[in-house]
Amino acid sequence: MRIRRLTVPSLAALGWADFFADQLTPEDEGLVPRRVAAVHRARVDVIDADGLKDLVLPHKSSTADFAVGDWVLVDAATDAFVRLLERRTVFQRRTEGRHGQQLAAANVDTLFIVTSCNADFNPARLERYLVMANQSGADPVLVLTKADIADDRETYIAQAESLQRGVPVIIVNARAPDAAAMLAPFCGVGKTVALVGSSGVGKSTLVNTLAGLQPETEQKTGGIREHDAKGRHTTTARSLHAIAGGGWVIDTPGIRTLYVSDVTDGLDTLFSEITDLAPLCRFRDCTHVHEPGCAVQAAISAGTLAPERLERWRILSAESRERTPVATGPRGNKTFRKSKR
Numbered sequence: 001m002r003i004r005r006l007t008v009p010s011l012a013a014l015g016w017a018d019f020f021a022d023q024l025t026p027e028d029e030g031l032v033p034r035r036v037a038a039v040h041r042a043r044v045d046v047i048d049a050d051g052l053k054d055l056v057l058p059h060k061s062s063t064a065d066f067a068v069g070d071w072v073l074v075d076a077a078t079d080a081f082v083r084l085l086e087r088r089t090v091f092q093r094r095t096e097g098r099h100g101q102q103l104a105a106a107n108v109d110t111l112f113i114v115t116s117c118n119a120d121f122n123p124a125r126l127e128r129y130l131v132m133a134n135q136s137g138a139d140p141v142l143v144l145t146k147a148d149i150a151d152d153r154e155t156y157i158a159q160a161e162s163l164q165r166g167v168p169v170i171i172v173n174a175r176a177p178d179a180a181a182m183l184a185p186f187c188g189v190g191k192t193v194a195l196v197g198s199s200g201v202g203k204s205t206l207v208n209t210l211a212g213l214q215p216e217t218e219q220k221t222g223g224i225r226e227h228d229a230k231g232r233h234t235t236t237a238r239s240l241h242a243i244a245g246g247g248w249v250i251d252t253p254g255i256r257t258l259y260v261s262d263v264t265d266g267l268d269t270l271f272s273e274i275t276d277l278a279p280l281c282r283f284r285d286c287t288h289v290h291e292p293g294c295a296v297q298a299a300i301s302a303g304t305l306a307p308e309r310l311e312r313w314r315i316l317s318a319e320s321r322e323r324t325p326v327a328t329g330p331r332g333n334k335t336f337r338k339s340k341r
């Protein structure tokens, strides 16, 4: 694995911060922190200032409980897992499977939401990624790839910038070395970034560019892929790659498709122009659909808010409400709130 060949970083360079140090108690005396560098089906690799090691897991534990980027406390003498530290940010995908969710990445500072300047560019999908980033606590950055073959770069940039107030938009040729320089402000020593986006937009290419890998050494498909028992490609292995100028990038094949749930705050940030107008509506619980005195509908009539944008807000808000577990009892028993619509 590539991490093995790198000079060994200090704990701080690995992303260790006060947020994690503050979780240590006197009982943790003798334990050492290590960061999850890769999650495989039956094995978890961790890294510390001495390099890469196996995490010795308790019997019957599942690697699905770990996310790349996690910090764990380990018994230094045995490499045995002792405890997981609370995550600062986490991306997870709900699945139909036994675990109900797949952990994709943890403790990510910046999420690069990657799309190419072509038919892949889909505002509704980008908004889903944005709300996911907002909700997780990671800062979103929209990365538009294939700038070298796009006709109307300015149109894509303007569209991307309109998706969320203040969101940085960076347009790159993912294959060119200067892409790393353009993304450098979001990277750096101790910082962790992750990439999401649909297939073929250039995520693997960007990982290779960020890692400073030359075409002859890079892996064609970027992230570490394994063959499963039936010999098919699987994209379940997720891993941490070192960025040439410092910092880490997590490849996240796990979060390509997503739906939102319980993301009210993330939606408020994403649709801040609607959030700002809502208090001006006549009714406090205005749904901005049919009510008289609706400031949001007024903005649509005035042409300052796009009707498609309101429609996407409506869909995402309804989806979030429907899937939001509500704490009902004192111990937070989860039930599902019925949608009003």
Ligand SMILES: Nc1nc2c(ncn2[C@@H]2O[C@H](COP(=O)(O)OP(=O)(O)OP(=O)(O)O)[C@@H](O)[C@H]2O)c(=O)[nH]1
Pocket: 145, 146, 147, 148, 149, 172, 173, 174, 175, 197, 198, 199, 200, 201, 202, 203, 204, 205, 206, 220, 221, 222
């Ligand atoms: N011209 C050009 N080609 C690019 C750019 N970014 C990626 N490509 C090409 O697009 C193809 C897909 O890129 P990948 O990096 O494999 O895309 P991906 O997002 O990792 O796709 P999956 O692995 O399927 O998720 C490759 O042939 C890349 O060389 C770019 O900015 N400009």
Ligand SMILES: [Zn+2]
Pocket: 278, 281, 282, 286, 287, 288, 289, 291, 293, 294, 295, 296, 297
């Ligand atoms: Zn309204």
